[in-house]
Amino acid sequence: MSTRVTRRELGAALAIPAVLSGQAVAPQNTDEELKAARDQFRQNGETLAKFAIPVTTEPAVHFKA
């Protein structure tokens, strides 16, 4: 018997429902996820806004080190 696995067979095997593969199911409410992401980025913005930067500081656009 051949042990070869085609890409299609591999994909099908991996399509096992998460709950069967022992993986906890993540929250499925996409609206809540999107709200949480937006809240996170808003908080990030608030953190950045509080950070004092010298007026001469330019963005790090050169990485030639």
Next chain:
Amino acid sequence: MAVSIPDDVYFASIAELNQRLKAREFKAHDLARAFSEKLQRVGPGYNALALLLEKQALKFAKDVDDDLKVERYRGPLQGIPFGAKDLLAYAGQPTAWGAQPYATQVFDYTATVLTKLAKPGAVLIGKLAMVELAGGGGYRMAGASISGPGLNPWDKTRWSGGSSSGSGIAVAAGLVTFALGSETSGSILTPSAFCGVTGLRPTYGLVSRHGAMALSWSMDKIGPMCRSAEDCGIVLQAIAGSDGEDPGSAGKGFYFAPQYTRGIKEIRVGLATVDIDEWADASARPAFNQALDVIRGLGVQVTAAKLPDFPYSVLANTIITAEGACAFQKLIESGEVDQLADPKQIAGLKAGLEIPARDYIKAMRIRSMVQQSFHDIFADLDVLITPTRPGPAPLISQPVGTALYDRPQPKDRGLTQLIPAGNLAGLPALSLPCGFADGMPVAISLVGRPFSENTLLSLGREYQKATDWHRRRPPA
């Protein structure tokens, strides 16, 4: 007739394998066939395999054998089987970036790093699984991949780490001799630590990203994941170098010469005891402390160090998500982003398109200050050392953030933010296996100034001469 490949070959170093090939113990073709067979047979059980390239590998290996037969030697990588993270283009074959919307994507060109590895005769046998889109939008679960969760060879109930999950698994399980991974913020170091392999994140710009998926143009790096620091140096020498196809290329090459770096006793090492005493898991502290004892025993000069107080994670999160959302704008606006596996990733990418320009630019301005602060730190030090991750790999069923981010920070943060901080500053890092906690590998990282890879590899090599953690194999 095919030659039988002894089991130790699957865990041999690059130099050893190359010597055995030159001694004609077996042929490159035999090696490519044996590794391909093992990758195909074992890889799917760990969700490590994205695409087998056996036919191409065998054809290429035959050419390598022709060279070896007439003693046309091309260096230590000649005939060595390796795998590449599936974000690297290989002409004419699918490159899925770990994500369902790109499952049938095919490029008509090959990534520079793969072309560079072909020149000295390294044999690409397969593409390796990864977290979808390298996790750019943030992800909650290990299963955020078209391949499913990366299962750790040391314990399949545990995560391999990501986003270079298949690369870490394949090296640890002896499915390839080395692999290429990529790191934007932790994606080489984390799976290297969790799987017990040695991983090198090169300085930003040292290795071309032409042909690699772009997540964050200003932070993406490609690097080797190997069995030892020595092997990382050999691979880095082959893949580093100027590339006009990569606008971020630093225009520098790399010659692996640890023997010519400064003496070990001259290396000034900075560490923070709080990293281990307060941040690390209690189960991992003995391994980390022992590792520091070994480092001290090498005779390096050790002093206390800490990072300045910047919001490293906020900076990295803002920059990566803003750049990533722009890189995947078409995917997001077409609605195909909803085909991704992880709802947090989907939401992160969508919301990432809304990050205000002022936040991104402010983050990039603070990033300049971070870079300057490292310049100051490395005026007095050569290497910073900290646990790569504070504990071993989490269970597959746990949210990944539990192990990576969502843990109390000590009041004095020491060097605990070195992964986002080092990535923001484009610094090289080397993760070295240093023992076990709860039966799982843990690792320390060495971080140095830009283009100081030889110093890191030199110290890493000395550490690995004094220890054997990098030689440990997971259960069969």
